[in-house]
Amino acid sequence: MGSQKPLLEVSGVTLQYKTPNLLVTATYRVDFNVLEGDRFILLGPSGCGKSTLQKAVGGYITPTEGEMRLKGQVIRAPGPDRMMVFQEFDQLLPWKTVRQNVAFALTAARKLKGKEADERAMHYIEKVNLTKFADTYPHMLSGGMKQRVAIARGMAMEPDILLMDEPFAALDALTRRKMQDELLQLWADTRFTVLFVTHSIAEAIKIGNRILLLSPHPGRVKAELNSTTDPKDAALLEQRIQHMLFADEAKEIIDA
Ligand SMILES: Nc1ncnc2c1ncn2[C@@H]1O[C@H](COP(=O)(O)OP(=O)(O)O)[C@@H](O)[C@H]1O
Ligand SMILES: [Mg+2]
Structure with missing residues (x-):
């Protein structure tokens, strides 16, 4: 090492x-x-x-x-x-659901398209234990849940860091x-x-x-x-x- x-x-x-x-x-x-x-x-x-x-x-x-x-x-x-996760709870787009928030980062960066982006999003949403809330809008989530979405979104990009x-x-x-x-x-x-x-x-x-x-x-x-x-x-x-x-x-x- x-x-x-x-x-x-x-x-x-x-x-x-x-x-x-x-x-x-x-x-x-x-x-x-x-x-x-x-x-x-x-x-x-x-x-x-x-x-x-x-x-x-x-x-x-x-x-x-x-x-x-x-x-x-x-x-x-x-x-x-390099993907960033911040302290603030308002880093998610309020008009998009959890899975849309995570997938949006992928499509915006042209990493993946439609179905593939959605699949990747769901994979990381599952990793942060939010599968049940995938179709929920951010305002329905607690602070901790919003941070889990932000983490899933960052990780879904599979950044170097x-x-x-x-x-x-x-x-x-x-x-x-x-x-x-x-x-x-x-x-x-x-x-x-x-x-x-x-x-x-x-x-x-x-x-x-x-x-x-x-x-x-x-x-x-x-x-x-x-x-x-x-x-x-x-x-x-x-x-x-x-x-x-x-x-x-x-x-x-x-x-x-
Ligand atoms: N946009 C800015 N313009 C001018 N000074 C800033 C700005 N952002 C931070 N600073 C100053 O830079 C220093 C370091 O800030 P920061 O990196 O936010 O510290 P920390 O995250 O460790 O609390 C502080 O003195 C802060 O006041
Ligand atoms: Mg600081």
């Missing part, structure tokens, strides 16, 4: 927002590699540039410094090889835990590659196999950690991460 070529290579990436009278540096010279099959986590406090990094992988923002490569090709624009930005953050605690379990089950079933953004340490440890810890604004790489499924090790890892994040906060207070 050690010689495996990374699927996604992020090298020295600085990301900035330029407004007429302001230059915001969101991340500074960030490096990381995602391997095929990774559940790779971007973890850090609010405002450290996690979403910005993910949007750059999505091809929506161009680095001012450094580069990102997917399968060796520099990322320059969005593409169906699935980009998830705090997809469960707006859910209640119980549903959130259930969704985390379901995502892990789905991964065990299909072994996709996911780049998952969260500010929750517990979620990072639970979902990820590798965790990139970012420092507060502007985001720099603070540490790269391997996660663990052993509860005792997980508790230790959580403490260690909390300690590292607290050290940053303490420094900010002292500097200020």
Whole structure:
């Protein structure tokens, strides 16, 4: 496994927002590699540039410094090889049913047509346990169900990498835990590659196999950690991460 070529290579990436009278540096010279099959986590406090990094992988923002490569090709624009799942519940088209929402992404990207798109859609709808709701409109679904549709839609495209930005953050605690379990089950079933953004340490440890810890604004790489499924090790890892994040906060207070 050690010689495996990374699927996604992020090298020295600085990301900035330029407004007429302001230059915001969101991340500074960030490096990381995602391997095929990774559940790779971007973890850090609010405002450290996690979403910005993910949007750059999505091809929506161009680095001012450094580069990102997917399968060796520099990322320059969005593409169906990278599908995003967001936190918001309103990412589905309200006038389309569940299966139409999932199939629409496939036909819009000209991946599949009519019947084939519908079959592929139903396959992934089944994977997220929504077969019974395939002909339902989004407004009839709970928040967790809507997120499952968004996941099915992303997965149906069979992208090289699935980009998830705090997809469960707006859910209640119980549903959130259930969704985390379901995502892990789905991964065990299909072994996709996911780049998952969260500010929750517990979620990072639970979902990820590798965790990139970012420092507060502007985001720099603070540490790269391997996660663990052993509860005792997980508790230790959580403490260690909390300690590292607290050290940053303490420094900010002292500097200020
Ligand atoms: N469209 C934008 N214009 C200007 N600054 C932005 C914009 N989006 C985000 N930022 C700034 O970039 C930094 C990183 O934001 P973001 O990537 O959303 O962080 P995170 O997802 O880790 O909370 C923050 O300081 C934020 O205020
Ligand atoms: Mg964010």
